[in-house]
Amino acid sequence: MASIELDRVSKLYGNGNYGVHEVDLTIPDGEFVIFLGPSGCGKSTTLRMIAGLESISSGDLRIGGKSVANVAPRDRNVAVVFQSYALYPHMSVRQNMAFGLKMRGTDAAVIDAKIADAANLLGLQNLLGRKPAALSGGQRQRVALGRAIVREPAAFLLDEPLSNLDAQLRAEMRLELVKLHRRLGRTIVHVTHDQVEAMTMGDRICIMRDGRLIQAGRPLEVYADPVNTFVARFLATPPMNLIPATLQAAPGEGLSVLTDSGAVLAVPARHRNAYGERAGRRVILGVRAEDFHESPDKPDWQKIAVRVVAVEALGAENVLIGQIAGHATGRDDAHPAGGDKPLEIAARLSRYFTAPVGSMVELYIDPLPMHLFDPETELVIARPSLMGATR
């Protein structure tokens, strides 16, 4: 059993700053968990605290039910794969993989057998005699994984292991890691700042910011129901569009969102109960890039005029960057309260969409998946989830 429990775990530095602040998380045995967040959010520190490489300032950490707060890294039975791979440069691939087993006094014949198995699994058979300097980036990465696998640890802790690989290799290794997890069935904690890795690899995503765990959940749940504007923007490329607006009562029992540009979006009936009490208040309207469309396929999709700033042709799709007419200022990560920048939105459109820069185009917003956020707290205004719902 190698469940990992973080019980209000904090890391306080000498300068009074928290690297990690009261993180509460239980990772059941065998789960593949992703820690996702921007640089400096505390995800690697959390991983190192689990590994025992950083001390815990307060709280408790349990692996397999036992508190390990005062247990040395070598006695925690976890293996770490570092972003830098951290292969021992003076040792061959075989020696690198054997090191952990030797340290534990494993029999030489057993070591050989385990290395052969791991080398088979990772395609390293022909590289065992080489030094790390003679390996490519992808090979080093696999050796680092192999070094972890041979030890058969209770949990694997992966600290951005794919970030030094080129895009193609990274995609391959993503798949390899997922397969490996299925095969070994061990707990994996994977730290990354890459949202594609986060969405595709893990059973669960834990999003961190400023040392705090902001949201944890299944990837699609977190995507569909972000708890605040940070998660909404972080977990997508392009990020969710945040549009300053006012929620107002519409004729009848309806509600509508009036954007600062004057565009009006009727709130779907399904959300009215949740949003009703906010009528008359300022809100931030959150619309994902894929919820903009070129044509009104459904009657409730609502028109909005956009001035084309750029069209990024990605092959499979075109991303339109545009300014919403009438909006003087916009909100983004750099200007959370709205800045001097004109409000730009990103819309994910079909690969056939074209429009000259500077022209006005009409797009249609699917209002159903929309979110409203409180402009002061930036927290989402809760509404029933659409996960599993049909239109």
Add this chain to the structure above:
Amino acid sequence: MTSMDRNERPAFRRRFGLHFGLIVVCAIVLLPPLWVLRTSFVPEQLSYSNELMPAFTTDNYSALLSSRFGQSYLNSLIVALGSVLLALPFAATTGYAFARFRTGGRWARFAVLATQMLPPVALVLPTFTLFRSLELSNSLTGLIIVYAALNLPFLTWILMGFFEGIPVDLEWAAMTDGATAWGAFWRIVLPVSMPGIAAAGVLGFILAWNEFLFALVLSGPKTATIPVALAALQTSNGVQIAKVSAGVVLAILPLVVASRFIQRFIVQGLTFGSVK
């Protein structure tokens, strides 16, 4: 005149000026040692001659090596090597402690340099008094201890720099692999920093090899090192310049070899292949 000629002229002048300047600088640097080399192969009585090579002899070398100078050469080797071998383990562990842990706080790093900040002459007399009462004066052991102590701060700082350049991930990997902190140092950090340790060793060797003041005060006729033996060639009959030159050539030979090693070790990448 074509446009190419016009372009080439200033370039040629610049290159000529540059090379002429370099030749002058090289001459200033190289002439004295070359003159010493020349004098070492010239008979004593012709050594001040204006001729480039009035006569050729190896007598200066054979005379030197058959005298006590040969013994001094051996003494210098023993003392320089011994002091480096004694100082390196202390310097490596201290440097590692400073590089990786908060050992002693920031001021401790500078405190170890304290002896380097005093003029050597301020240290030599107390050392002499101390060593005489310990019966370590006039012994190679005494010199080894003194040079190890004098080189320790400097070697510590060099190695601290090397250790700081080693990615901490390597030690973390070793520690999660089952090594203790000491095991990670011994099995990973030390082998990886061998080039740095070798470079530090060579530098320590050079310093000990060249040291004069402590050697003069602490050594006797049988334990004199090369700098002391060279100084002794200045007799009441004047300076035996040809022999001194031969002595200087012999004295710098190990340093030439050592500096080649240093280049190799310092140029060699420290941890290539371990990360990225």
